[in-house]
Amino acid sequence: MKKILMLVLLLPITGMAADADFTIVIKDHKFQPAELAVPAGKKIKLLVENQDPTPEEFESYPLNREKLVAGKSSTTVYIGPLEPGRYPFFGDFNQATAQGVIVAK
DSSP states (O other): OHHHHHHHHHHHHHHTOOSEEEEEEEETTEEESSEEEEOTTSOEEEEEEEOSSSOEEEEETTTTEEEEEOTTEEEEEEEOOOOSEEEEEEOTTSTTTOEEEEEEO
């Protein structure tokens, strides 16, 4: 019984494992880098670090992700595995400047 319980408790943790880690920084209401190349067919762990004092969102319709990032903090977003292509994202609070794209190759 203990072995089954341990396995059940570990499933959510192992299910979030990523094949590759990447970081995007929000600074001056812009994403850096504005274009991020990632491997296609791999699960990606994306650290979004907001260096601005104000909150921002990482939002992408093609990736079906929306995550608030408080000022001077960071969050993790899991994406993929992705087909080769371009996946735009934006910051909902500063749409004129906070634009980017993830390119799966």
